[in-house]
Amino acid sequence: MGSSIVREFFAACFDGDGSPKMSGEHQEQDLLLAEEAAAENTRLVLAIGNGDQGAEREFALRFLPRLRAMLLARTRNATVAADLVQDAMIEALCALRRGQLREPGKLTAFVLAIARNVLNSHFRTASRQPESLEFPDNLPDLSSIDERMQSEQRESLAARAIESLDPTDKAILQMTLVHGLKPGVIAERLRLNPDVVRQRKLRATRRVMEFVAKASQNALSNHSVAGKKR
Amino acid sequence: MNNCTGAPAEKFAMDYLEGTLPEDEAEGFENHYFDCPVCLAQVQMLQSVGEELGRRPAALPTPATRRVLAWPARIWALGALAALLVVSVAGYRIFESGRTRPGFATTAQEPLKLNLPPQTEPEKPQEAGATPPAHAQVTASQLADLALPAFVAPNLRGSSEDARFLEGMKAYSSGDCAGAVTALAAVPAAGAQARAARFYSGACQMHLGNLAAATANLRTVAEAGDSPEQEAALYYLAQTALLGNDVPHARIWLRQTVELHGDFERRAKAALARIGALGVPK
Numbered sequence: 001m002g003s004s005i006v007r008e009f010f011a012a013c014f015d016g017d018g019s020p021k022m023s024g025e026h027q028e029q030d031l032l033l034a035e036e037a038a039a040e041n042t043r044l045v046l047a048i049g050n051g052d053q054g055a056e057r058e059f060a061l062r063f064l065p066r067l068r069a070m071l072l073a074r075t076r077n078a079t080v081a082a083d084l085v086q087d088a089m090i091e092a093l094c095a096l097r098r099g100q101l102r103e104p105g106k107l108t109a110f111v112l113a114i115a116r117n118v119l120n121s122h123f124r125t126a127s128r129q130p131e132s133l134e135f136p137d138n139l140p141d142l143s144s145i146d147e148r149m150q151s152e153q154r155e156s157l158a159a160r161a162i163e164s165l166d167p168t169d170k171a172i173l174q175m176t177l178v179h180g181l182k183p184g185v186i187a188e189r190l191r192l193n194p195d196v197v198r199q200r201k202l203r204a205t206r207r208v209m210e211f212v213a214k215a216s217q218n219a220l221s222n223h224s225v226a227g228k229k230r
Numbered sequence: 231m232n233n234c235t236g237a238p239a240e241k242f243a244m245d246y247l248e249g250t251l252p253e254d255e256a257e258g259f260e261n262h263y264f265d266c267p268v269c270l271a272q273v274q275m276l277q278s279v280g281e282e283l284g285r286r287p288a289a290l291p292t293p294a295t296r297r298v299l300a301w302p303a304r305i306w307a308l309g310a311l312a313a314l315l316v317v318s319v320a321g322y323r324i325f326e327s328g329r330t331r332p333g334f335a336t337t338a339q340e341p342l343k344l345n346l347p348p349q350t351e352p353e354k355p356q357e358a359g360a361t362p363p364a365h366a367q368v369t370a371s372q373l374a375d376l377a378l379p380a381f382v383a384p385n386l387r388g389s390s391e392d393a394r395f396l397e398g399m400k401a402y403s404s405g406d407c408a409g410a411v412t413a414l415a416a417v418p419a420a421g422a423q424a425r426a427a428r429f430y431s432g433a434c435q436m437h438l439g440n441l442a443a444a445t446a447n448l449r450t451v452a453e454a455g456d457s458p459e460q461e462a463a464l465y466y467l468a469q470t471a472l473l474g475n476d477v478p479h480a481r482i483w484l485r486q487t488v489e490l491h492g493d494f495e496r497r498a499k500a501a502l503a504r505i506g507a508l509g510v511p512k
Contacts, residue, residue, distance in 0.1 A: 037265050066264045069273045073247050076380075078281070108264045116257075151278075158278035162288070170288040176248060177280030178287070180380030184405030189377065194405075205244050205276070212275045 038105040045104035048096040056093060063111050064089065065150070070112075074119055076180070084122055088115040153215075161211040169204040172197055243272045247280070250403060370480075373504050374472040375497065378402070378433055379462050395423040399430065407434035425451055429459040436470045444470045452483075461492040468501065477505060 044062075047055030067088050072081040092114045095101065101110050162170060171190065175181040183201065187194040245251045246259050263269035381399055398413030411434045417427035432447030448470060451463035468483035484505075487498035 034265065063264075065274065066270060069263070069270060069277060070260055072277055073249075073273065076249075109261065112260060112264060154274060154278045155282060158275060158282040159286075161275075162279060162282055167288065170283075173279060174283040174288050175377075176244075177276065178284045179377060180248070181377055182250075182403065182405045185376075185378055201244070208275055208279055209272055212271050 037108070041107035042104040045096060045101055045107055048093070049099045051097075059093070059096070060089060063092070067111070067115055070115060071119065075122070080122070084115075084118050088118045091118065157211055157215050158208075161208045164211075165204055165207060166200075168192075169200050169207070172201050173204045173208075176201060243269060243276055247273065247276055370475045370477050370505070370508060371473050373501065373508075374469045375465075375501065376437060376469070376473075378405075378407075378437055379430075379466065381430065392417055392421050392423050395421075395427055398427065402430055402434065407437045410434045411438070425454060425457050425459055429463050432463065432470075433466055436466060436473065439473075441470055441474050452486075461487060461490045461494050464490070465494040465498055468498070472501075472505075477508070481505060 044055055044059055048059060064085065067085045068081060071084045071088070072078060075081045075084065088111070092111050095110075095114070101107065162173075165173065168190065172186055175186045175189070181189075183194045183197040186192075187197045190197070192200075242251070242259060246256055251259065259269070263273055381402055394413055394416040398410045398417065401407075401409035401413055411431050414427040414431040414434075417423055421427075428447045429451045432444045432451065435441075435444035435447060445467065448463045448467040451457065451459050452467055454460070464483050464487040468480045468487065471477070471480035471483060481502065484498045484502050487494050488502070
């Protein structure tokens with residue numbers, strides 16, 4: 001799982017020789033990726049409909065990180081997001097087992113729609129009612145070891161990225177991501193110009209992204225070296 | 231969204247996580263990153279950075295510490311030290327010369343007193359019943375947490391938010407407090423968003439320095455009973471009181487905030503500890 005994500009990431013960003021892709025090639029690459037994803041989705045949906053447990057696990061491994069990222073961004077609460085991820089995943093699996101997805105190629109849109117419905121229900125009801133969900137039998141293990149390892153790696157990468165930041169940039173990122181403050185308010189608190197805050201925030205974001213790109217390149221080169229040794 | 235490795239995508243991801251992206255664009259971005267590992271990795275990494283900063287917060291320059299650490303204060307302190315040194319050396323020399331030439335002693339000692347900056351005088355212990363020193367009042371208002379409470383738009387399809395409320399919150403989210411107050415004032419008092427409108431309006435009034443209006447709005451919300459805004463209203467009531475150097479009321483509202491054991495409990499406890507350190511009588 002981990003290596004396939006790295007492969008996907010690298011393929012989307014760089015050529016075989018490691019040089020960054022040009023924008024025209026990106027469009028082509030996007031189309032190719034979309035076609036491949038549609039074919040993969042169809043296979044997955046049909047397999048789940050046929051009761052394939054492995055396909056269910058593959059589905060969970062693929063969509064758990066995406067759902068977690070989306071629901072955390074929307075709720076800004078890790079505990080609530082974790083609950084909603086489970087709900088969305090269970091609903092999606094139940095629906096797929098019942099064969100409710102008519103167009104298997106649109107699996108991503110289907111999962112997103114379920115996640116948005118779960119989110120809407122959460123915001124609309126004062127108290128959530130998980131017992132109303134119909135739990136499927138033989139639910140795949142949603143606490144994937146792969147995912148936990150990736151999350152730990154990301155945490156350590158994030159810590160290193162934060163360490164590398166200028167103290168003011170660090171403070172700006174913290175006020176933005178943790179306290180949800182707007183540049184105008186941050187500027188007032190740090191006695192800076194709001195444009196300077198925006199500029200510094202963008203610079204800090206880029207610095208963090210550099211860490212993502214570097215880590216992905218390292219992971220891929222380690223993966224290639226391991227492959228050659230075999 | 232093809233150029234996923236460039237700055238626009240980074241900015242897009244940050245806006246999405248901040249909740250400042252319009253709903254249609256936010257949904258479009260979600261549709262995209264569910265199939266784009268590059269953007270997914272960016273979103274996840276920024277979320278991890280946020281979580282990490284939440285767990286191990288960086289030392290933020292607060293107004294109190296800034297007064298000590300900022301360069302004008304340091305120059306003032308260095309200046310005072312230098313003056314003290316000059317005065318000490320000069321005093322010693324005059325004392326020494328006074329012993330041999332007594333005639334110079336009185337005339338030379340006079341400017342010594344004048345050269346002493348008043349700030350270097352040691353603090354005298356406060357007598358019982360005496361008014362607190364002026365610097366204690368200034369520090370109380372500087373302890374106020376002026377950060378506007380975050381507003382997370384529910385961004386729900388088919389939600390029935392009042393258009394005037396949404397307009398006000400849009401202004402609020404962009405930091406336009408005056409615009410937010412004007413728009414939120416138009417929200418009907420019997421509407422579903424009336425309490426939230428009063429709360430955010432109160433927070434804006436606090437930010438604008440209209441302390442009486444802020445207190446009236448926040449107090450109405452806090453006293454109306456259980457609501458999603460009640461705890462925050464109590465906390466910001468305390469901040470408004472601090473801004474007005476009304477430490478006793480600030481204490482009361484902070485204690486009420488702590489008693490609710492909600493999201494603001496830790497911040498309220500920290501504020502109480504900072505107030506305690508001021509030494510203002512209860």
